[in-house]
Structures are given as C-alpha cells and as structure tokens.
Amino acid sequence: MGAYIARRALAGLFTLWVVTIAVSLLIHLVPGDPVRIMYAQSQSTGPEQIEAKRRELGLDQPIYIQYLNYMNNVLHGNLGKTIRGEQPVLDLLMLRLPNTIVLTAAALLVAIVIGGGIGFFSAYFRGTWFDTLGMGVAIAGIAMPSFWLGLLLMFFFSVRLGWFPVGGTGLASLILPALTLGLVSAAVLARLTRSSMLDVLAQDYMRTARAKGLAEPLVLARHALKNSLIPIITMLGLQVAYMLGGAVVVENVFAWNGVGRLAVQAILQRDFPLIQGFVLLFAVIVIGVTLAVDILYAVVDPRIRYES
Secondary structure, eight states: OHHHHHHHHHHHHHHHHHHHHHHHHHHHHSSSOHHHHHTTTOSSOOHHHHHHHHHHHTTTSOHHHHHHHHHHHHHTTOOOBOTTTOOBHHHHHHHHHHHHHHHHHHHHHHIIIIIHHHHHHHHHTTTSHHHHHHHHHHHHHHHSOHHHHHHHHIIIIIIISOOSOSSOSSHHHHHHHHHHHHHHHHHHHHHHHHHHHHHHHTSHHHHHHHHTTOOHHHIIIIIIIHHTHHHHHHHHHHHHHHHHHHHHHHHHHTTOOSHHHHHHHHHHTTOHHHHHHHHHHHHHHHHHHHHHHHHHHHHHOTTOOOOO
16 A cells, blocks of 8 residues: 555656746747736836846746746746735645635535535435436536626626625625535536446345345444445545636636636736746645545455555
8 A cells, every 4th residue: 555655646647847947838838928017007118128037937948948947836836926016835735725715615515515415315306306307416516617607696696686795705605615616526427426326226236135134224324335436435525626626617717716816817917926826735635635535445345455
C-alpha cells in the first residue's frame, strides 16, 4: 500500500510539471498584452513606459526563460506577484480558497443527499412511478447547464420570492450557488447509484441475506449499499473535479468571492502569474482528491489490495 501511494504521488508530481508547461505555453497564445491592458485607460502612458514595465515584469524575455524563472519561484514556494497591484499570488489565492472549498463541500453534500437518495430509492422501487420520475428528473438535470440553472434559481428564489440574496458571501448566500453546483452532480450520481444498486440487488448473497431473516433495512445498508459504493466513490472523485471547474462559472453568476471568480478577473486582465497560480492550485487539489479516492477504495472494501 505504501509503495502504491508513493508511485501515485510521483505520478501526481509529474502531472503537475506537465500542467505548469501547458499553462505557461497557453497563456502566451492568448491575444492581448497584459501591460497594455493595464494601461488601457491611461492617456499619459507612452510606449517607453509600457516597454519599461514589460522589462520589469520579465515579459520581454523568451518564453522558456520566463518558464524557468517561474519554476524556480514555485520550487521556493513563491508563485510570484500579480501584474496589476503587485500582490503576492499565493496570499491572494489562499484568501479566496476557503470560500471555494465551502461552496464545493456544500455542493458535494447536496449531490450525495439528493442524488444518492434518488438513486437508492429508484433502484429499490424499480419500475414504479418513483423510479420513472426520479430518472426523468436526473436526465433533465444532466442536460441543464449550471449557469442556466443558477439564473433560474436566482430569478425565482431571489428576485420573485426574495428568500435568498442575489449575491454575496455568507450562509444565506451559499444556498443557491451550492444547489446550482450540486444538483447537476446529483443527477449524474442518481443514475450511477441506481445502476450500481440494481447490480448488487440481483446478486445471490442478497437473497441469502434475506433468507437468513435479516431485517430489510439491515440488508440494504450492510450488503446492498456497501457493495455498491466503489463506482459511486469513483464518480464522487470525478464530480469534485467537475465542481471545482463549475465553481468558476457559479461564483461569477452569484458574485461569490472564491478562487473561480478571481480566475475570471485574472483572465480578463491577462494576469499571467495569477492564472498560472490558479491552475496549479486546482491541479494540486484534483490530484489530491484522486489519490484520496484510491486510498478510500481499500477502506470501503478490504478485499482490494494494491500490489507493492
């Protein structure tokens, strides 16, 4: 198990290195000079001042030199400073990251409770009206874009009913963005839970457990649900990565002050260090979640053993 974790950690580090190369190349392919964008509203700035600022930021150097300088900073725990405002990128990301983590955790809770519940009962009541209704809602949820769902929820519950604030950062402001981000994942999780549960319910050991006189709730919890968790855990790991990406859209729809909203501002301003820091941070989180899911397999099902 230890050797397996070490191999996965090394693979994660290699993935992070590839991510740094990819984002460093891609940001230079995007049209627009960050210095010219920063001084776009200034009428008194001349070409000499712009070039001087580019030299100060190192943007006049070849791309590979800029990349080597960036990697040197990363290895020393420094993600650089923002082009606009010259704030430390790491401090800025860490300031916004807790809001994004809270939003993602709330959305994951919504997905597990609603999606897992619908999938579980749809499998148990297979072929009934509940199964048909639950899977119909799940298909509609998968087909609906998160930004459109967010606008609908905002229109009905904020504008028309006035139950929740339109935007902001707080407990009341968390409910709608968490629902927006979580309901789409709940739809995916509902279909997978139903499929996994149906496979388990058809197994011989389920009939044996019932024949031994075990109570139905105990049979469902100890045998059915537990043995269907492996594909569900896999999907949850993938959904965390999806939620982190979806948070970029949802945070901007609801003015939630998280890392995703900061990333959009960085892209519009062509703030290269902030964009690189954002992508690197999200890559670290996704790789960490993937490794945690692999370790959780052995906890849920002791029959799983990783070769050393």
